[in-house]
Amino acid sequence: QKEVEQNSGPLSVPEGAIASLNCTYSDRGSQSFFWYRQYSGKSPELIMFIYSNGDKEDGRFTAQLNKASQYVSLLIRDSQPSDSATYLCAVNGGSGGGADGLTFGKGTHLIIQP
Amino acid sequence: DTEVTQTPKHLVMGMTNKKSLKCEQHMGHRAMYWYKQKAKKPPELMFVYSYEKLSINESVPSRFSPECPNSSLLNLHLHALQPEDSALYLCASSQGTAGSGNTIYFGEGSWLTVV
Numbered sequence: 001q002k003e004v005e006q007n008s009g010p011l012s013v014p015e016g017a018i019a020s021l022n023c024t025y026s027d028r029g030s031q032s033f034f035w036y037r038q039y040s041g042k043s044p045e046l047i048m049f050i051y052s053n054g055d056k057e058d059g060r061f062t063a064q065l066n067k068a069s070q071y072v073s074l075l076i077r078d079s080q081p082s083d084s085a086t087y088l089c090a091v092n093g094g095s096g097g098g099a100d101g102l103t104f105g106k107g108t109h110l111i112i113q114p
Numbered sequence: 115d116t117e118v119t120q121t122p123k124h125l126v127m128g129m130t131n132k133k134s135l136k137c138e139q140h141m142g143h144r145a146m147y148w149y150k151q152k153a154k155k156p157p158e159l160m161f162v163y164s165y166e167k168l169s170i171n172e173s174v175p176s177r178f179s180p181e182c183p184n185s186s187l188l189n190l191h192l193h194a195l196q197p198e199d200s201a202l203y204l205c206a207s208s209q210g211t212a213g214s215g216n217t218i219y220f221g222e223g224s225w226l227t228v229v
Binding site: 032034036042043044045046049088090092100101102103104105106107 | 147149155156157158159162170202204216217218219220221222223
């Protein structure tokens with residue numbers, strides 16, 4: 001049984017600061033890690049994915065993966081009020097083949113204060 | 115804009131009705147998914163279709179019946195639902211069938227209310 005853990009927040013960050021979101025997962029066989037952003041009343045929007053240990057940067061977003069510690073994080077630099085949303089950590093890829101969908105954490109509610 | 119299209123966006127149905135949710139993607143993806151999301155909860159996987167064959171059914175009640183007519187289309191047939199089935203139903207797709215390395219893209223969802 002895969003489990004994905006996130007602090008539900010709310011996490012309040014001043015505008016322009018770095019927001020740091022964290023996620024741990026239980027299945028050591030997990031291979032792919034995703035961060036989705038979800039605004040209230042909308043569907044999840046993919047913002048980052050990472051497969052390899054280390055950092056991956058895309059614009060203001062950096063995903064960090066540490067498979068030994070079973071830990072994945074998302075950093076948002078120069079936070080903007082429009083970044084206020086729920087951020088969902090998701091994991092897929094077990095030990096077998098076949099499409100197996102995603103297991104989501106409960107999400108972290110991020111508030112960027114102007 | 116998402117390339118996974120879901121219809122209808124909103125649906126209200128009675129407990130004795132039969133209705134269907136529809137999903138379409140034209141990205142050439144070979145895996146399609148149905149998720150259910152209740153308010154303030156994460157999406158929960160319901161079904162996975164891989165190459166038009168049902169590969170995962172997460173013990174979903176039989177009042178939900180998925181169908182994949184072809185590689186671009188995915189339906190969810192609804193019958194005799196309960197008020198607790200009211201939720202956002204999300205369709206998603208991904209390119210390959212391997213468990214890893216697939217980026218899963220969501221449609222905008224269908225809001226279902228059962229009265």
